[in-house]
Amino acid sequence: MRIIALIVCLVIIRHIWGAEVSIRLSYSDVEVFPYQMGEGGKIAAPPGIAVEIIQAAARDIDAKIVLSRYPNKRVQTLLKSGMIDGAFVFSYKDSRKEMGQYPLINGKLDSSRRIAVMSYYFYVTTNSPVSWNGKALINTSQQVGANMGYSIVGDLRKIGIVVEEAMNTEQNLRKLVSGRISAYAAQDFTADVSLKTLGIKQVKKLQPPIKTKDYFLIFSHQFVGDHPNLAKQLWTSVGKHRDQVTEASSHKYFSASK
Numbered sequence: 021m022r023i024i025a026l027i028v029c030l031v032i033i034r035h036i037w038g039a040e041v042s043i044r045l046s047y048s049d050v051e052v053f054p055y056q057m058g059e060g061g062k063i064a065a066p067p068g069i070a071v072e073i074i075q076a077a078a079r080d081i082d083a084k085i086v087l088s089r090y091p092n093k094r095v096q097t098l099l100k101s102g103m104i105d106g107a108f109v110f111s112y113k114d115s116r117k118e119m120g121q122y123p124l125i126n127g128k129l130d131s132s133r134r135i136a137v138m139s140y141y142f143y144v145t146t147n148s149p150v151s152w153n154g155k156a157l158i159n160t161s162q163q164v165g166a167n168m169g170y171s172i173v174g175d176l177r178k179i180g181i182v183v184e185e186a187m188n189t190e191q192n193l194r195k196l197v198s199g200r201i202s203a204y205a206a207q208d209f210t211a212d213v214s215l216k217t218l219g220i221k222q223v224k225k226l227q228p229p230i231k232t233k234d235y236f237l238i239f240s241h242q243f244v245g246d247h248p249n250l251a252k253q254l255w256t257s258v259g260k261h262r263d264q265v266t267e268a269s270s271h272k273y274f275s276a277s278k
Contacts, residue, residue, distance in 0.1 A: 041083075041084070041247060041250065042084045042085070042086050043078070043083055043084065043085045043086070043105050043106060043243075043250070043254070044085075044086050044088070044104045044105045044106070045074065045085050045086070045087055045088075045104065045105065045106045045107065045108065045237070046087070046088045046089065046090055046095045046098060046099070046104045046106075046107050047070070047071070047087070047089055047095065047107060047108050047109070048089065048090070048091070048092040048095060048169075049061055049089040049090055049091055049092075050091075050092065050167070050187070050188045050189075051068075051188075051189075051210070052068070052070075052109070052207065052209075052210050053068075053209050053210045053213045053214070053273070054068060054069050054209060054213075054270065054273035054274065055068045055069050055070035055071075055109055055135070055136055055138075055209075055235075056068040056070055056071065056109070057071075057273070059188075060089070061088075061089050061090070062089070063087055063089070066269070066272055066273065067087075068273075069136070069265065069266055069269055069270065069273065070108055070109050070135050070136060070235075071087070072265050072269050073135055073258060073261055073262050073265045073266070074108065074135070074237060074254075074258065076257075076261040076264075076265050077254055077257035077258045077260070077261050078254065078257070080257045080260070080261065081250075081253045081254060081257050083250065083253070083254060088104070092168065092169035092170075093168075093169050095107050096116075096119050096169070099119045099120050099238065099240050100118060100119035100120070100240070102240045102241070102242035102243070104240065105239060105240055105242075105243040106120070106237055106238060106239045106240065106243060106251075107120065107237075107238050108135060108235070108236070108237040108238070109135050109136060109235035109236065109237070110171075110235060110236055110238050111138075111171045111233040111234065111235050111236070112129055112171075112233070112234070112236070113171050113174065115174075116238070119238070119240075120238035120239055120240050120241060121238065121239050121240075121241060121244050121251070122236050122238055123236060123237075123252075123255040123259075129234070129236075130255075130259075131234050132259045133236070133255045133256060133258055133259035134234040134235060134236050134258075134259070134262070135235050135236060135237055135258060135262060136234075136235045136262070136266075137232060137233070137234055137235070138207045138208075138209065138232070138233060138235055139207070139208055139229040139230075139231070139232040139233075140172050140205055140206065140207055140208070140229060140230040140231050140232075140233075141205070141206065141208050141211070141225045141226060141227075141229050141230060142157065142164075142203045142204070142205055142225070142226040142230060143193070143196060143203065143204045143205075143206055143211055143223050143224070143225055143226070144196070144202070144203045144204075144223070144224060144226060145196060145197065145199075145222050145223055145224075146222050146223065146224050147222075148202070148203075150202055150203050150226075151226065152226040152227075152228075152230075154228050155179075156179070157181060157203060160181070160202045160203065161202055162199075162200070162201055162202040163182045163183060163184040163201055163202070164176060164181050164182065164183055164184070164201060164202060164203045164204070164205055165183075165184055165185075165186055165192040165195055165196060165201040165203070165204040165205070166183050166184075166185055166186075166192070166204070166205045166206070167185065167186065167187070167188060167189065167192065167206070168185040168186060168187055169185075171233070172205050172230065172231065173185060175230070175231060176205060176230075183205075184201060189206060189210050189211055189214045190214060190218065192204045192206065193211070193214060193215065193218065193220055193223065196223060197220060197222060197223065203226075205230060208225065208229075211225075212225075237254070237255065237258060239251045
């Protein structure tokens with residue numbers, strides 16, 4: 021009886037200390053090369069650099085993560101409601117503070133605990149008169165394309181650009197080539213690889229970048245409230261493993277894209 025009581029006591033203590041917690045993390049079902057690979061609800065193999073960073077970070081702190089993929093808007097809705105514990109990869113927007121918490125230091129974003137840095141560029145057809153001076157897009161006669169739910173949509177609208185959203189990179193590139201949009205604002209990693217994969221040659225990238233942003237794992241307010249130390253540990257572990265995992269795993273993604 022004493023042995024049984026001891027086992028029960030240990031199980032209860034382990035549960036209280038959070039050792040049995042499974043962290044439910046979700047990300048978009050659209051590919052963002054090389055950070056999130058594959059389309060749809062399945063976890064691709066290899067899954068993407070962002071996924072590998074989080075998996076390494078979780079192993080380091082003995083945390084169990086459960087991954088799922090949904091459309092980007094649904095990921096954000098699930099995070100805000102607390103139906104999932106965290107989501108990635110997201111840049112910072114004031115409006116996103118309602119759906120979850122970013123890693124902070126002294127009340128400011130802690131870039132050292134980011135997952136990645138990505139840059140947005142305008143893409144146009146090679147014979148297009150459209151140009152970009154870093155502040156304004158010149159000679160645009162039509163709407164500018166962007167991926168649905170991406171933070172760049174709001175950034176463009178703030179500077180007076182009319183944006184038409186599409187589901188993914190391929191759709192936007194097809195619209196650009198067919199003349200249905202005058203430019204496409206995209207993350208360069210994803211767009212450059214898609215252009216190669218699709219065999220599209222009549223598109224060029226305009227300099228300078230529109231914006232360069234840090235991207236993070238965001239935890240729900242509910243999860244941080246219940247497990248504040250675990251959230252901090254995983255954020256810190258992400259920062260610890262990010263560069264090492266990126267360097268070690270990049271070759272398999274970029275070699276496959278050639």
